[in-house]
Amino acid sequence: MREYDLIADWYASERIDQTGIPETIALASSIPPGSRILDIGCGNGIPITRALLRAGHLVIGLDSSSAMLERFRNNCPEAPVIRGVVEACPFADRAFDAAIAWGVMFHLSCQDQIRAIASVSRVLKIGAPFLFTSGDADDFEGKEGVMNSVAFRYFSFSIENYRRILGDHGFTLTDVHEDKASNTYYAAIKTFEI
Numbered sequence: 738m739r740e741y742d743l744i745a746d747w748y749a750s751e752r753i754d755q756t757g758i759p760e761t762i763a764l765a766s767s768i769p770p771g772s773r774i775l776d777i778g779c780g781n782g783i784p785i786t787r788a789l790l791r792a793g794h795l796v797i798g799l800d801s802s803s804a805m806l807e808r809f810r811n812n813c814p815e816a817p818v819i820r821g822v823v824e825a826c827p828f829a830d831r832a833f834d835a836a837i838a839w840g841v842m843f844h845l846s847c848q849d850q851i852r853a854i855a856s857v858s859r860v861l862k863i864g865a866p867f868l869f870t871s872g873d874a875d876d877f878e879g880k881e882g883v884m885n886s887v888a889f890r891y892f893s894f895s896i897e898n899y900r901r902i903l904g905d906h907g908f909t910l911t912d913v914h915e916d917k918a919s920n921t922y923y924a925a926i927k928t929f930e931i
C-alpha cells in the first residue's frame with residue numbers, strides 16, 4: 738500500500754521490538770523444518786521473516802509496498818519476495834505449508850479481508866496453520882490512525898465473525914489471544930478445501 742512507501746524509514750526505526758515473535762516461533766515449531774511459509778505483508782522482514790528463517794524454514798515474502806520490499810531484500814536476501822496484494826495471492830493452489838500476516842489484515846476493508854482469507858486458503862495445503870493479527874470488534878467503517886503524519890484506516894471483524902468467515906473458507910480457528918500491545922492473534926488451521 739502506498740502509505741507504507743511514505744513511512745518505510747520511520748517504520749524500520751520503530752519496529753525494533755519483538756512483538757509477535759513468541760507467536761511466530763510457536764507457529765514455526767509446529768511444522769517440520771524446511772516448510773514453505775508465506776509471510777504476508779512481510780514489510781522489511783524484521784523481525785518476523787528473520788525469525789522464520791532462523792527457525793530453518795523457507796520463507797516467501799509478499800507485500801504491496803515497494804519501499805518496504807527494498808529494505809526486505811537487504812535484510813533477508815535469502816528469501817524470495819514478491820510485490821502483490823494478499824487479496825489476490827500470486828501463487829499456485831496449495832503452494833504453502835503455513836502463512837502468517839502480522840499487522841496487515843486490519844489495513845484492508847472488511848470485504849477485502851474476506852477476499853484475503855479466501856486467497857490465503859487457496860494457497861495453503863490442508864493442515865497448514867494460518868496466523869494473523871487484527872482487532873477483536875466489528876468495525877466496518879474503519880478507525881483513522883496516524884503513523885509518522887501519514888493517515889491509515891483500521892478495520893476489523895469481531896472474534897465470532899472471524900471464526901465464521903474462517904470457517905466459510907476452510908479454516909478452523911484454534912486460538913485467539915491478545916498481546917501486551919493489544920494486537921489480537923488469530924491462529925487457524927486449514928482443515929478443508931472450499
Ligand SMILES: C[S@@+](CC[C@H](N)C(=O)[O-])C[C@H]1O[C@@H](n2cnc3c(N)ncnc32)[C@H](O)[C@@H]1O
Binds near residue numbers: 821824
Ligand atoms: C504494519 S506493517 C507489518 C510489517 C511486518 N509484518 C512486521 O511484522 O513488521 C504492514 C505491512 O503490510 C503491507 N500491506 C498492506 N496492505 C497489504 C496488502 N493488501 N497485501 C500485502 N501487503 C500489504 C504494508 O505494505 C506493510 O509492509
